[in-house]
Amino acid sequence: MVLSRLKLQSERKLTKQICRVVLDHFEKQYVKELGDSWITIRDILTSPSCWQHAILFNRFNYPFELEKDLQLKRYHTLLQGYFPYYPESLTCYVSRIPGRIPSERHQVGKLKRYYLLNAASLLPVLALEIQNGERVLDMCAAPGGKSVALLQCAYPGYFHCNEYDNLRSKWLKQTLESFIPQPMMNIIKVSELDGREIGDLQPEMFDKVLVDAPCSNDRSWLFSSDTQKASYRLNQRKELPLVQLELLRSAIKALRPGGSLVYSTCTLSKAENSEVISQVLNSHSNIFPVDMKEMASTASHDFTFAPSGQEYGLLVLPDKGKAWGPMFVAKLKKSVS
Numbered sequence: 001m002v003l004s005r006l007k008l009q010s011e012r013k014l015t016k017q018i019c020r021v022v023l024d025h026f027e028k029q030y031v032k033e034l035g036d037s038w039i040t041i042r043d044i045l046t047s048p049s050c051w052q053h054a055i056l057f058n059r060f061n062y063p064f065e066l067e068k069d070l071q072l073k074r075y076h077t078l079l080q081g082y083f084p085y086y087p088e089s090l091t092c093y094v095s096r097i098p099g100r101i102p103s104e105r106h107q108v109g110k111l112k113r114y115y116l117l118n119a120a121s122l123l124p125v126l127a128l129e130i131q132n133g134e135r136v137l138d139m140c141a142a143p144g145g146k147s148v149a150l151l152q153c154a155y156p157g158y159f160h161c162n163e164y165d166n167l168r169s170k171w172l173k174q175t176l177e178s179f180i181p182q183p184m185m186n187i188i189k190v191s192e193l194d195g196r197e198i199g200d201l202q203p204e205m206f207d208k209v210l211v212d213a214p215c216s217n218d219r220s221w222l223f224s225s226d227t228q229k230a231s232y233r234l235n236q237r238k239e240l241p242l243v244q245l246e247l248l249r250s251a252i253k254a255l256r257p258g259g260s261l262v263y264s265t266c267t268l269s270k271a272e273n274s275e276v277i278s279q280v281l282n283s284h285s286n287i288f289p290v291d292m293k294e295m296a297s298t299a300s301h302d303f304t305f306a307p308s309g310q311e312y313g314l315l316v317l318p319d320k321g322k323a324w325g326p327m328f329v330a331k332l333k334k335s336v337s
């Protein structure tokens with residue numbers, strides 16, 4: 001019953017219509033920014049039947065049976081064994097063949113066994129290199145996929161998950177309740193602040209900060225069902241870099257000297273990615289970019305990265321058999337003095 005309902009839902013998703021006004025807008029911008037790569041990216045983004053889903057296991061309710069099934073179906077673990085930082089407690093399975101297993105329903109008192117996500121979402125989490133005992137801020141956290149992934153990597157001493165939007169914050173709380181055992185919730189604080197205020201409210205408080213910023217979500221915007229709403233969003237799109245910059249300024253204030261932050265988006269747009277990082281670097285003498293070349297070379301088995309134009313970060317480009325992204329990831333470090 002549940003399985004057939006979920007199957008119906010995902011079939012409906014596959015038949016969703018592409019929003020012409022968004023596609024035309026992206027076409028103009030991304031041909032300029034990405035050249036010929038845009039053709040492949042466009043084909044993948046507009047063909048949900050090619051999309052892949054990664055399966056992140058919950059270490060607090062490990063799905064041993066599912067693991068056997070996935071191995072029989074030739075799924076393999078993502079990145080394990082290659083990556084500069086890859087905790088043993090993190091398990092994520094992927095398949096090169098498109099398709100998805102149904103997501104689990106929320107059941108009070110029962111932890112979910114897995115979370116379905118775009119595998120590129122793990123890159124910002126891994127780039128943070130979180131260690132046990134650290135104080136961590138997830139500034140824009142709902143619906144909570146990266147918060148759950150961070151808690152698969154280590155046991156932070158304090159974990160602050162923030163989400164400005166009231167409804168999405170409820171969703172975030174439900175995600176945490178569904179994946180994290182009750183005793184561990186004692187180290188987690190959920191708040192509904194404007195992330196831009198956190199730096200002044202909690203200066204130099206955190207060892208690590210994740211800014212998974214609000215952005216033009218290219219994959220989902222292409223399937224907007226309301227053309228008027230889509231046109232409005234496209235108009236407002238130019239406001240996003242300022243919000244992103246303000247969130248980053250706040251994150252820098254919230255970071256202790258010597259701490260590091262990761263900035264990520266799920267758009268291909270240069271204005272929201274490398275240009276935001278360049279502005280931060282030009283206006284903060286105490287912030288330095290962290291080189292991500294090693295991360296890119298070890299991850300290239302599973303991901304396709306933009307070959308150029310990304311001086312301070314990595315841009316994951318959706319590709320055939322590696323339909324992950326778009327995802328931009330940059331890492332910055334605050335100097336000690």
Ligand SMILES: C[S@@+](CC[C@H](N)C(=O)[O-])C[C@H]1O[C@@H](n2cnc3c(N)ncnc32)[C@H](O)[C@@H]1O
Pocket residue numbers: 121139140141142143144145146147162163164165168193194195196212213214215
């Ligand atoms: C890309 S989503 C985050 C996804 C999340 N990190 C995850 O992995 O599930 C960005 C989130 O930022 C929230 N947001 C927008 N403006 C914000 C602000 N000023 N402060 C904090 N969060 C904000 C949005 O409501 C949205 O939920």
